[in-house]
Amino acid sequence: MQIDVVTIFPEYLAPLRAALLGKAIDKGLISVGVHDLRDWTQDVHKAVDDSPYGGGPGMVMKADIWGPALDDVCTDETRLIVPTPAGRPFTQEVAHEYANESHLVFACGRYEGIDQRVVDDAARRVRVDEVSIGDYVLVGGEVAVLAIVEAVARLLPGVLGNPKSHAEDSFQDGLLEGPSYTRPEVWRELAVPDVLRSGNHRLINRWRRDQSLARTFERRPDLLESLPAEAFDKHDRAL
Numbered sequence: 001m002q003i004d005v006v007t008i009f010p011e012y013l014a015p016l017r018a019a020l021l022g023k024a025i026d027k028g029l030i031s032v033g034v035h036d037l038r039d040w041t042q043d044v045h046k047a048v049d050d051s052p053y054g055g056g057p058g059m060v061m062k063a064d065i066w067g068p069a070l071d072d073v074c075t076d077e078t079r080l081i082v083p084t085p086a087g088r089p090f091t092q093e094v095a096h097e098y099a100n101e102s103h104l105v106f107a108c109g110r111y112e113g114i115d116q117r118v119v120d121d122a123a124r125r126v127r128v129d130e131v132s133i134g135d136y137v138l139v140g141g142e143v144a145v146l147a148i149v150e151a152v153a154r155l156l157p158g159v160l161g162n163p164k165s166h167a168e169d170s171f172q173d174g175l176l177e178g179p180s181y182t183r184p185e186v187w188r189e190l191a192v193p194d195v196l197r198s199g200n201h202r203l204i205n206r207w208r209r210d211q212s213l214a215r216t217f218e219r220r221p222d223l224l225e226s227l228p229a230e231a232f233d234k235h236d237r238a239l
């Protein structure tokens with residue numbers, strides 16, 4: 001998979017080359033290109049933004065800078081992803097969609113966003129997704145790109161040491177993961193739940209499922225509403 005990121009803060013994307021992703025890049029599973037948007041400016045000040053039409057606070061990033069940048073970076077195969085608070089929610093399901101792509105281009109907006117005509121024009125040639133990683137306001141899209149790239153890269157074959165790790169992912173079965181424990185058996189007078197040391201894997205699986213359902217009900221009841229009934233019956237009958 002080829003990933004390209006266009007940003008005015010290239011150094012913000014340095015963590016992409018660390019740890020998990022660094023190994024994926026070394027293995028040739030992912031290649032990452034980070035491009036400084038200012039390389040496409042023509043003026044001495046390298047201006048990338050201007051005041052918003054219609055007035056209002058902040059600055060809007062210029063179409064006549066972003067357009068040529070995306071023309072150079074995107075190909076016919078590109079899926080262009082624009083992180084924005086106004087985007088559709090980025091979910092594990094969307095991460096799986098992106099993991100099947102051959103070329104992802106991320107456009108990092110700053111200020112009050114990017115002139116809408118950039119997205120409208122790009123959509124004439126490539127598939128464009130405006131996505132949000134949550135209902136809060138960041139200063140720019142770079143942090144969202146780091147989160148999205150990590151969520152996507154770990155799904156690629158060969159990136160994670162243990163491919164079975166995905167099966168227990170939170171959200172994989174539509175529920176939150178329950179609590180985890182490791183040695184010591186008692187820590188600050190807090191003991192590991194006995195069932196987890198029982199060796200009875202049917203009981204352990206049942207306990208873990210109950211913990212997962214309870215935690216989801218308590219913290220994310222919305223996830224339960226969107227689960228089909230059979231998601232409960234099938235899995236629970238098997239336990």
Ligand SMILES: Nc1ccccc1-c1cnco1
Pocket residue numbers: 083084085109110131132133134135136137138139140141142144
């Ligand atoms: N707040 C932001 C500002 C700029 C670019 C993306 C975002 C964003 C993405 N997901 C939530 O917020």
